[in-house]
Amino acid sequence: xxxxxxxxxxxxxxxxxxxxxxxxxxxxxxxxxxxxxxxxxxxxxxxxxxxxxxxxxxxxxxxxxxxxxxxxxxxxxxxxxxxxxxxxxxxxxxxxxxxxxxxxxxxxxxxxxxxxxxxxxxxxxxxxxxxxxxxxxxxxxxxxxxxxxxxxxxxxxxxx
Amino acid sequence: xxxxxxxxxxxxxxxxxxxxxxxxxxxxxxxxxxxxxxxxxxxxxxxxxxxxxxxxxxxxxxxxxxxxxxxxxxxxxxxxxxxxxxxxxxxxxxxxxxxxxxxxxxxxxxxxxxxxxxxxxxxxxxxxxxxxxxxxxxxxxxxxxxxxxxxxxxxxxxxxxxxxxxxxxxxxxxxxxxxxxxxxxxxxxxxxxxxxxxxxxxxxxxxxxxxxxxxxxxxxxxxxxxxxxxxxxxxxxxxxxxxxxxxxxxxxxxxxxxxxxxxxxxxxxxxxxxxxxxxxxxxxxxxxxxxxxxxxxxxxxxxxxxxxxxxxx
Numbered sequence: 001x002x003x004x005x006x007x008x009x010x011x012x013x014x015x016x017x018x019x020x021x022x023x024x025x026x027x028x029x030x031x032x033x034x035x036x037x038x039x040x041x042x043x044x045x046x047x048x049x050x051x052x053x054x055x056x057x058x059x060x061x062x063x064x065x066x067x068x069x070x071x072x073x074x075x076x077x078x079x080x081x082x083x084x085x086x087x088x089x090x091x092x093x094x095x096x097x098x099x100x101x102x103x104x105x106x107x108x109x110x111x112x113x114x115x116x117x118x119x120x121x122x123x124x125x126x127x128x129x130x131x132x133x134x135x136x137x138x139x140x141x142x143x144x145x146x147x148x149x150x151x152x153x154x155x156x157x158x159x160x
Numbered sequence: 161x162x163x164x165x166x167x168x169x170x171x172x173x174x175x176x177x178x179x180x181x182x183x184x185x186x187x188x189x190x191x192x193x194x195x196x197x198x199x200x201x202x203x204x205x206x207x208x209x210x211x212x213x214x215x216x217x218x219x220x221x222x223x224x225x226x227x228x229x230x231x232x233x234x235x236x237x238x239x240x241x242x243x244x245x246x247x248x249x250x251x252x253x254x255x256x257x258x259x260x261x262x263x264x265x266x267x268x269x270x271x272x273x274x275x276x277x278x279x280x281x282x283x284x285x286x287x288x289x290x291x292x293x294x295x296x297x298x299x300x301x302x303x304x305x306x307x308x309x310x311x312x313x314x315x316x317x318x319x320x321x322x323x324x325x326x327x328x329x330x331x332x333x334x335x336x337x338x339x340x341x342x343x344x345x346x347x348x349x350x351x352x353x354x355x356x357x358x359x360x361x362x363x364x365x366x367x368x369x370x371x372x373x374x375x376x377x378x379x380x381x382x383x384x385x386x387x388x389x390x391x392x393x394x395x396x397x398x399x400x401x402x403x404x405x406x407x408x409x410x411x412x413x414x415x416x417x418x419x420x421x422x423x424x425x426x427x428x429x430x431x432x433x434x435x436x437x438x439x440x441x442x443x444x445x446x447x448x449x450x451x452x453x454x455x456x457x458x459x460x461x462x463x464x465x466x467x468x469x470x471x472x473x
Contacts (some may be wrong), residue, residue, distance in 0.1 A: 022384040025463045027355065031472035038473040039375070044349060048367055050358050053405035057356050059367070090358065095460050095467050097272055097299070098265050098361025102471060155409035156319075156326055157395060158441055160335065160346045 029131075030088055030102035036133050043084055046070055047155040050090075057102055058087040060152050070154040077121055081113040083149050104131050111149050123150075184230050190240050193219045197253030205301045209249060212277050212288040213267075216243035219250035226284065239278065246455055258362075261305050265361040266456060268302045271295060273459045306360055310401050319400060319410040325439055336441045338434035340450055344441050345417060347371075348393040354378065354470035358399075358407070365409060368468045369393040378470045385430070385464040390420040392468070412439065416453075418466070428454040429465050 032038045043061035050057050062070060063082040087109075088102035108128040115122040125146045127136040195218070199206070215221050216239050227236045247263055255263065270276040272295060277288050290298075309315075336344045351369040358365055370378065371391040377383055394416045397409035419425070419432040433453040435444035445452070457465040 022464075023462070024381060025383045025466070025469050026378060026381060027469040027471050030355075034472075039352065045353055045367060045369075047409060048356055048365060050365060050399075050407040051405060052401070052407060057358060059353060059356060093357065093467070095273070095463075095469075096269055098269070098302075098359060100358040100360070101355055101469065155395075155397060156322055156412040156439070157349070158344075158346075158412065158415050158436065158439060159349070160333065160344065160441070 027102065029091075029104050032105065033132050036108075036128070041082075041084065043082075046083075047152055049152070055090050056087050056106055057090050057100070058085055060085050060149065077113050077116040077150075079113055079115050083111045085109040085111075085145075085149050105133060106130075107136075108133055109145055109149060111146050121150075190221050190223060190237050192221060193250075195219050195250040197251055199249045199252035202301065204297050208290065208294045208297060212290055212294075214249060215285070215288070216240050216277075216281070217247050217249055219244070219248070224285070235280070239281070246452070262362060264305065265302050268298050270459060271298060275459050302361070306363070308360065308363060308399070308401055310403055312401070315398055315400055315410050318398070322411050322439065336436055336443050338436070338443045338449075339445055339447050340432065340434065342417060342419065342432050342434035344415075344434075344436050345391065345393065348395075348415070351375075351393065352473060354392070355468045357468075363399050364396050364413065365399050365407060366397075367395050369395075370470065374470070375473070378472050383464070383466075383470060386420050386466065388421050392418045392466070414438070414444065415441075429457075429461070431457070431465055 041061075041063070043063055044067040046060045046062045046067065048057070048059050061084040063080075065078060066081040066083055069077070069081060085108070087106040089104050089106055090100040091103035093099035093101045106129070110126045110128075112124045113121060114124055123146050125142045127138070127142070127145070128134065129136045198218075199209070201209070209217075215223070221240055223236065227233060247267070252260065267276075271290050277285075277290070282289055348369050348371075351371050352375050353367050354370040354374065355368045356366060357368065369392065371389075371393075373387065373389040374392060377387055377390055396413045396415075398411045398413065399407045400410035401407045414435055414437045416435045417433070419434075420430060421432060422430040425432040428450050431454065433450040435449075435453075436442060437444050454465065457467070460467050463469075
């Protein structure tokens with residue numbers, strides 16, 4: 001009898017798992033509002049930063065110019081470089097204890113190099129906040145955020 | 161029942177009995193190789209493993225009489241063989257310290273996801289069930305294995321060493337290939353990310369990229385299952401943690417790929433796996449290494465074997 005149960009339950013388990021409903025796997029809470037058109041910015045990844053005090057995870061992106069500069073380890077900036085820091089709050093990974101993944105958008109900081117001449121760089125900073133990425137009018141601390149973003153080194157990544 | 165139909169049934173029953181006895185001589189029996197280096201763990205942890213896992217994952221397999229009767233014994237034999245291959249508590253010391261830690265976290269996650277012990281086994285061995293309090297014991301144990309040092313000098317040194325390597329390297333070489341033929345794909349740099357992962361189990365951090373087909377699938381909400389042509393790449397770094405609680409990527413460790421092609425990679429549930437280590441992109445693993453990948457990704461079989469819940473951009 002017991003071996004009968006053994007086999008039957010194995011067959012049943014296989015059957016049940018094959019008729020599972022396919023739930024969506026998209027991380028909706030961490031997703032960008034579609035009006036923001038993030039993909040249209042045509043950015044590439046430069047590095048990622050976690051803040052354990054604020055419990056956030058961030059990705060620093062750059063446009064083609066910024067990415068090229070990072071690739072040659074050049075410290076001279078050129079007008080047109082654009083840096084975008086996307087910050088999310090974190091949540092426990094429901095599928096793996098030991099991992100934390102993005103939960104909700106906290107902010108998007110966009111820094112543009114407007115001009116760069118003899119070591120003097122003119123920049124512009126725009127900030128979008130909250131899940132809906134509403135433009136922030138608050139200008140306090142902008143200079144510090146710009147300096148922080150421009151100070152980041154690109155992560156070491158593999159290439160051919 | 162009529163007497164005539166009873167007479168017709170008799171040979172069938174007789175045949176069944178003969179076949180049943182016959183098959184008892186077919187198939188391998190579970191063997192008991194020597195215990196060469198058993199796992200060392202606190203008593204309360206080891207008790208749980210002995211009670212619920214040792215029957216399949218050790219050389220000290222204790223079988224019940226009904227486990228030794230064919231055809232059930234075939235299933236048991238195959239379970240024990242594969243279970244020992246993946247993880248064997250009797251040969252624990254064949255792994256490096258990092259591998260041991262990784263296995264223990266994997267083990268916890270397999271139990272937490274109800275993936276282990278096998279359901280078919282629990283049906284006949286109810287005493288092997290992992291209760292909530294056992295799960296807590298296992299979780300506290302794996303948590304006790306993690307450490308996260310601030311300004312860890314040895315990690316900083318390996319990072320600096322690799323950074324110098326990076327700057328001096330430029331000659332393009334031949335494209336490396338994994339043992340299953342999947343090449344290193346340098347184009348990942350031009351892809352978008354679909355998520356990040358902070359791993360406090362292994363002290364690493366990751367970015368997961370998706371190729372344009374993956375980004376399209378996310379846009380169309382076609383991620384379960386993912387369509388053919390999708391490729392994901394995952395980059396893994398050690399964590400460099402500073403005194404302000406900030407963690408940045410340190411030494412680059414490896415890149416892993418998953419390529420969706422239902423037909424081509426049928427044997428590993430429709431996904432082709434590959435991994436390349438360090439800046440010289442050394443192909444990881446020997447022949448059949450991809451089974452070790454899919455074995456762990458089985459935990460998320462309900463989401464097409466993909467852990468990452470992609471972010472829509």
